[in-house]
Amino acid sequence: xxxxxxxxxYLHGFASSPASGKAEQFRDACExxxxxxxxPDLNQPAFETLTTSRMLAQVREIVAGVPGGPVALVGxxxxxxxxxxxxxxxxxxxxxxxxxxxxxxxxxGNRLTHLWEHSVEDWKRAGSLTVFHYADERDRQIxxxxxxxxxxxxxxxxxxxxxxxxxxxxxxxxxxxxMVQAWAHGQPLVDLRMLADGHQLSTSIHTILTESLEFLxxxxxxxx
Numbered sequence: 001x002x003x004x005x006x007x008x009x010y011l012h013g014f015a016s017s018p019a020s021g022k023a024e025q026f027r028d029a030c031e032x033x034x035x036x037x038x039x040p041d042l043n044q045p046a047f048e049t050l051t052t053s054r055m056l057a058q059v060r061e062i063v064a065g066v067p068g069g070p071v072a073l074v075g076x077x078x079x080x081x082x083x084x085x086x087x088x089x090x091x092x093x094x095x096x097x098x099x100x101x102x103x104x105x106x107x108x109g110n111r112l113t114h115l116w117e118h119s120v121e122d123w124k125r126a127g128s129l130t131v132f133h134y135a136d137e138r139d140r141q142i143x144x145x146x147x148x149x150x151x152x153x154x155x156x157x158x159x160x161x162x163x164x165x166x167x168x169x170x171x172x173x174x175x176x177x178x179m180v181q182a183w184a185h186g187q188p189l190v191d192l193r194m195l196a197d198g199h200q201l202s203t204s205i206h207t208i209l210t211e212s213l214e215f216l217x218x219x220x221x222x223x224x
Contacts, residue, residue, distance in 0.1 A: 003070060003096075004216065005035065005071060005072040005096055005217075006035065006066075006067060006070055006071065007036035007038065007067065007069065008026065008030050008036065008037050008074055009039070009059065009063070009066075009073050010023050010026050010037065010039040010074045011039075011042065011055070011059070011075040011076065011080070011083050012039065012042060012079050013077030013078050013104075014078040015134050015135065016079075016134055016135050017043060017135030018039040019135060020076070020135065021202070021205075022200075025205060025209060026209070026212070027039065029212075030216075035216065036066060036067065038062055038066065040059075040062060042055050042058065042082075043133075043135070047133060047140050047141075048140065048143055049143055049145065050146050051150070052081075052108065052150045055082045056085060059082065059086040060086070063086075063090070063095065070096030070097075071094045072095075072096060072098065073095060073098050073099070074098075074100075074101070075100055075101065075103065077102050077103065077174070077175065077199070078104050080100035080101060080103030081103060081104045081108065081153075083100060083103075084098065084105065084155040084160075085155055087161070088155075088158045095162065096162060096163075097215065098162055098163075098164040098165070099164075099165045099166075099167075099212050099216070100164060100166045101201055101208065102167070102172055102180075102200075102201060103155075103166060105155045105175075105179065105183055106176075107150055107155070108151060109150075109151065109154030109157070110151040111154075111156075115131065115142075115147075116131065124144050126144075127144050128141045128142060128144060129142055156179075156183055160190050162189065163189050163215075164187075164190045164191070165191050165193070165212060166180065166191065167193045167195060167201060167204065167208050168180045168192065168195065169195050169204070170194055170195065170196055171196065171198045172198055172199045174199040175199060181194070193207075195207070
């Protein structure tokens with residue numbers, strides 16, 4: 001039976017924060033069973049200069065700093081994209097398994113054509129875009145460097161080398177369900193759960209927490 005992870009690192013989504021509902025629920029669930037929990041603020045030091053490379057550096061720093069033992073990455077949307085990349089580049093052996101929520105796996109590799117209603121060409125021309133930041137509840141600027149830097153990374157083409165539990169909504173209008181299904185197909189370490197839910201997976205959170213905790217504690221494998 002797989003061992004229980006000692007620490008969970010939760011990576012929130014784009015224009016979100018550690019105060020998101022899912023992050024808080026994962027925090028409460030982990031702390032209730034004595035599992036360490038960290039949710040870095042990926043908006044820092046400034047949302048406007050956000051890049052994939054910066055987020056990966058934050059993950060590396062946290063993994064290096066948490067107590068010894070296996071670590072799990074839980075990523076939501078863009079955070080799931082970062083989690084897959086972080087696991088692939090991990091040379092410490094500490095990252096043991098992944099939980100991905102509505103994973104925006106096609107964000108990199110120059111696959112992005114729009115950021116919400118904005119085209120990439122408009123973004124490049126202006127140098128930045130105004131987007132609504134849900135955590136701040138106000139408009140914020142996001143630099144074109146986010147797109148340029150993301151083009152260096154392609155999560156869709158990476159082999160999955162850690163047990164990975166994925167939750168994807170069939171009604172998701174942000175992350176294409178078919179893209180996630182195609183990625184998971186043929187990946188023996190991926191257990192994909194399709195749920196009748198939208199991008200936020202808000203009506204499925206009880207199922208997600210229950211199955212995730214069983215997976216994180218080793219009470220069930222990802223591909224059972």
